[in-house]
Amino acid sequence: MSFKDVLEGAKPANYEEKALLCSWDEFHKVITSRRSVRLYDTTAVPEDVIRNAINAGLIAPTSSNLQQTEFYWVRSGEKKAQLIQACLNQPAAKTAQELVVVIARTNTWRRNAADVLAQLRTSGAPKSALKYYEKIVPLAYNNGPLGLFGLVKRLVFRLKGISAPTPREPKSFADIRVWAHKSAALAAENFMLAISAQDFDTCPMEGHDSARVKKILGLGCGAEVNMVIAVGRRAPGGVYGPRMRLPKERFAFEV
């Protein structure tokens, strides 16, 4: 059974979930209010604000539902001081009330796939969904020792792709990294918007020493720092300038 068969054959279960009636205006306020805030005042961030935001992150879409994202809320004073250093002492880190690290996992998909499969089995999921986790996931995300199986996949995809549409990724560890960071960023955006929705502010920081950040968290291979997020309430001057975007015609196309 190919990936294509699974996708085409997946019959919806007898399950109904209605959309909730939402407010565009309220949502628009949240995305507009979210700015990268680089100076925070001394207002404490209630624990629930961070917890709600982590929960929001964890319900973002995750590729193949393999749940490759982790949130580390750094609360210990010592670790926080180290993390500020690892974030190069930038003002957003130094003045943040809270710091949360988003980690992208490249090495948990196999474990998570097995656990998702176990849950699906008990929930009466259709056969095609089970097959996806039994057969497709182990092939799709595995690149083998030294990436050799990935090379085989690359060749097979390329040959198959001559005559028919064929998924091409992930065919290397580099692709797995992209894949994991992509889902982590979806979760990170939910997190940041959730903080804005609760009237606090964030700054996503990529200017950090990822090796030191991982060391502070006790993480090794298979964990990559997606971003460090500063959280607090904006101080006067905390937003450095009006939002600046280049002309939209450069980024939005109708074809």
Place this chain on the structure above:
Amino acid sequence: MSFKDVLEGAKPANYEEKALLCSWDEFHKVITSRRSVRLYDTTAVPEDVIRNAINAGLIAPTSSNLQQTEFYWVRSGEKKAQLIQACLNQPAAKTAQELVVVIARTNTWRRNAADVLAQLRTSGAPKSALKYYEKIVPLAYNNGPLGLFGLVKRLVFRLKGISAPTPREPKSFADIRVWAHKSAALAAENFMLAISAQDFDTCPMEGHDSARVKKILGLGCGAEVNMVIAVGRRAPGGVYGPRMRLPKERFAFEV
């Protein structure tokens, strides 16, 4: 002037932007209502719904404000038919009313940095911000022919990193890919939530033939398919089952 100096020295301009008072309950509805919807009914999606969502995507955070994300709304019947094929005929693509491709750009940072710098110069931005785009960006994102400069950076970062916190990425084309996809995913999440906030549904699709998707859009090197997003209104059975997440303790840590 090092990256560290820039970050530490960036003095806030005389600019004030207040946060907007937001509603957590309304935001929570949006993230809860967003599910991956795999079957759509025939309700047409108003043009403004897509345009609002693309605008929402374009104000997501973007790394170093280098605006590496593009949205392609595929409207031509012929291209749409090709794109459905390239998405392996999966039901979400076949029944979608609209299809939007999110592209991550690895090759526009230099052009965009120059244009952001030009805008900053006319807006009286502080010197440190100008220096960031003049000096740091060209070093940070450039990996040179065959990635050789990236190798030099990797060595320098590692040596410097022994004694002091040092940013480590991007030091290879693989890192640039991660970097571009990360910002693209932040934008994609804004897009999907914006669709939910307007009472329509989405499905992010990674099961596609990226080579064919790029060909349909007329894109070559330097453009990578982040995801294809199906848009429409959920049909009965369009959400295949209750949201399934593994135990939170596996993904949320306080350290």
